[in-house]
Amino acid sequence: MRAIDPATPGGPEVLEVVERPVPAPGAGEVLVRVAAAGVNRPDILQRLGGYPPPPGAPTIMGLEVAGEVVGVGAGVGAITVGQTVCALLAGGGYAEYAVAPEGQCLPVPASLTAVEAAAMPETLFxxxxxxxxxxxxxxxxxxxxxxxxxxxxxxxxxxxxxxxxxxxxxxxxxxxxxxxxxxxxxxxxxxxxxxxxxxxxxxxxxxxxxxxxxxxxxxxxxxxxxxxxxxxxxxxxxxxxxxxxxxxxxxxxxxxxxxxxSTLRPRDAAFKSLVADELSRTVWPHVEAGRLKPVIDRTFALEDAPDAHRRMEAGTHVGKIVLTM
The missing domain is CATH 3.40.50.720 (NAD(P)-binding Rossmann-like Domain)
Structure with missing residues (x-):
C-alpha cells in the first residue's frame, strides 16, 4: 500500500509516499480502506522528531481516518465488513489501509462525507x-x-x-x-x-x-x-x-x-473506547442529524502531504486540513 512513513525527522519534504505492507487486524481490531485522513498539529511535531509514536503504534503518520471496513480481527462483534467508519488512531492514518481498535470507531452517518468524517475523531475526542x-x-x-x-x-x-x-x-x-x-x-x-x-x-x-x-x-x-x-x-x-x-x-x-x-495519544484503547461510547450517546445523535460538522479548510492528495503540512505551519487555515486517498 502507499503510505507516508518518514525515515528521518525534518521539514515537509520528508513526507514522501513509500510502499508498506497492508497491516493485518489483530484481536479486537478492524482493517479500514482509508478514504481520507485528518492532519493534526501532533503530526507536525512527529515529523520534526519531537513527538514519537507511543509503544506499539505504527511509525506511519496520522491520527484519524474514515473509510470502509475490509477486514476484522478475532472478537470484533459490532462492526462488520463493508461498514463505513471513522476512527481515532495512535498512528497509521496517512496510508491506503489502517488498523483501528473496534472501540475507537464510530459509524459514518449519511450527514457526513468521508472528508468530514475523517476530520472528526481527533478534535472531537x-x-x-x-x-x-x-x-x-x-x-x-x-x-x-x-x-x-x-x-x-x-x-x-x-x-x-x-x-x-x-x-x-x-x-x-x-x-x-x-x-x-x-x-x-x-x-x-x-x-x-x-x-x-x-x-x-x-x-x-x-x-x-x-x-x-x-x-x-x-x-x-x-x-x-x-x-x-x-x-x-x-x-x-x-x-x-x-x-x-x-x-x-x-x-x-x-x-x-x-x-x-491531558494528552490523548498515549492513553490506552480502553480509555479511548469509553470516550467513544460516551460520544456515541451524547454527541453522535447531533452529528447524525446534521447539527454538528467539522469545518474543512482544504483537502490535499496523499502525495501532496508536504503542502498540507506547510499550510498548517503557516497558520492561515480555518478548520481542518484533510488528506484524500
Missing part, C-alpha cells in the same frame, strides 16, 4: 475529554478557547453551540475573528490587536470565565488564570509557547482555581 469532562463545562457557562479557528477551536465552537455554552476565542487576525464569529463563537478576540485578558474581563463584566482550554502554554498560563472566575478550571492540551510556566500559587489558593491537562 480532545475537546470532549478536556473541555467537557476535565473542565466540567456545562450549559450557561462561558469558556475561553485559544486558537479559535484551528481544528480544536472550530470543534469547540460547534460543541459549545450545541450545549448552550458561551465561548470566547482568540485568533490572530481580523479575518479570523470574523470567521470565528460566523461559525458561532460568542466573541472573538484578535490577540495581535487587543489584550485578551482585558477583553475577557470586559466581556464577562469582571467575573471571568468558568474554564480555559489552552493549547499555548508558556507565558499564556499566568494570563489565562487572570481570565478565570473563582473556582475556574484551566486545562492544558499543548505547549506551543513553552512547557514551563510561572504560576501565582497563592492566587490559585485564594480563588480555588484548578489546573489540569
Amino acid at each position: 480532545t475537546v470532549w475529554t478536556n473541555l467537557f469532562e476535565r473542565a466540567y463545562a456545562t450549559e450557561g457557562d462561558t469558556v475561553l478557547v485559544h486558537g479559535g479557528t484551528s481544528g480544536i477551536g472550530t470543534m469547540a465552537i460547534g460543541l459549545c453551540g450545541l450545549f448552550g455554552i458561551g465561548i470566547i476565542v482568540t485568533v490572530g487576525s481580523p479575518e479570523k475573528a470574523h470567521a470565528a464569529r460566523e461559525l458561532g463563537a460568542t466573541h472573538a478576540i484578535d490577540y495581535n490587536a487587543e489584550d485578551f485578558v482585558e477583553r475577557v474581563r470586559e466581556i464577562t463584566g469582571g467575573r471571568g470565565v468558568a474554564a480555559v482550554l489552552d493549547m499555548v502554554g508558556g507565558d499564556y498560563v499566568g494570563r489565562n488564570l487572570q481570565c478565570l472566575a473563582d473556582d475556574g478550571r484551566h486545562v492544558s492540551i499543548a505547549v506551543q509557547r513553552g512547557a514551563v510556566a510561572t504560576i501565582p500559587v497563592f492566587e490559585v489558593m485564594r480563588r480555588r482555581l484548578t489546573l489540569t491537562g
Whole structure:
C-alpha cells in the first residue's frame, strides 16, 4: 500500500509516499480502506522528531481516518465488513489501509462525507475529554478557547453551540475573528490587536470565565488564570509557547482555581473506547442529524502531504486540513 512513513525527522519534504505492507487486524481490531485522513498539529511535531509514536503504534503518520471496513480481527462483534467508519488512531492514518481498535470507531452517518468524517475523531475526542469532562463545562457557562479557528477551536465552537455554552476565542487576525464569529463563537478576540485578558474581563463584566482550554502554554498560563472566575478550571492540551510556566500559587489558593491537562495519544484503547461510547450517546445523535460538522479548510492528495503540512505551519487555515486517498 502507499503510505507516508518518514525515515528521518525534518521539514515537509520528508513526507514522501513509500510502499508498506497492508497491516493485518489483530484481536479486537478492524482493517479500514482509508478514504481520507485528518492532519493534526501532533503530526507536525512527529515529523520534526519531537513527538514519537507511543509503544506499539505504527511509525506511519496520522491520527484519524474514515473509510470502509475490509477486514476484522478475532472478537470484533459490532462492526462488520463493508461498514463505513471513522476512527481515532495512535498512528497509521496517512496510508491506503489502517488498523483501528473496534472501540475507537464510530459509524459514518449519511450527514457526513468521508472528508468530514475523517476530520472528526481527533478534535472531537480532545475537546470532549478536556473541555467537557476535565473542565466540567456545562450549559450557561462561558469558556475561553485559544486558537479559535484551528481544528480544536472550530470543534469547540460547534460543541459549545450545541450545549448552550458561551465561548470566547482568540485568533490572530481580523479575518479570523470574523470567521470565528460566523461559525458561532460568542466573541472573538484578535490577540495581535487587543489584550485578551482585558477583553475577557470586559466581556464577562469582571467575573471571568468558568474554564480555559489552552493549547499555548508558556507565558499564556499566568494570563489565562487572570481570565478565570473563582473556582475556574484551566486545562492544558499543548505547549506551543513553552512547557514551563510561572504560576501565582497563592492566587490559585485564594480563588480555588484548578489546573489540569491531558494528552490523548498515549492513553490506552480502553480509555479511548469509553470516550467513544460516551460520544456515541451524547454527541453522535447531533452529528447524525446534521447539527454538528467539522469545518474543512482544504483537502490535499496523499502525495501532496508536504503542502498540507506547510499550510498548517503557516497558520492561515480555518478548520481542518484533510488528506484524500
